[in-house]
Amino acid sequence: MTPSMDCCKPPCAWPRKANVSNPVRFCDIDDASVADYHAQSACDSGTTYMYSSQTPWTVNDTFAYGSASVVLSGGTGRSGVLL
Numbered sequence: 471m472t473p474s475m476d477c478c479k480p481p482c483a484w485p486r487k488a489n490v491s492n493p494v495r496f497c498d499i500d501d502a503s504v505a506d507y508h509a510q511s512a513c514d515s516g517t518t519y520m521y522s523s524q525t526p527w528t529v530n531d532t533f534a535y536g537s538a539s540v541v542l543s544g545g546t547g548r549s550g551v552l553l
Contacts (some may be wrong), residue, residue, distance in 0.1 A: 479511035
């Protein structure tokens, strides 16, 4: 598997994605916070991104942290999971 990072607005940043008090925060291209939770992702011709501090990182040659978004079979948009 080859790691990659698209820097799109995280899937869990959309309002009402899950029963939480606040979705994940996101930013503009300069890492400045964006208050509008409905702002479109840069990957969909919008202007919002994942913070640079939320990108995957390597601990050593055999261990790293990262995330992946998936949609569970037969689910709705609210059943997407950020791992």
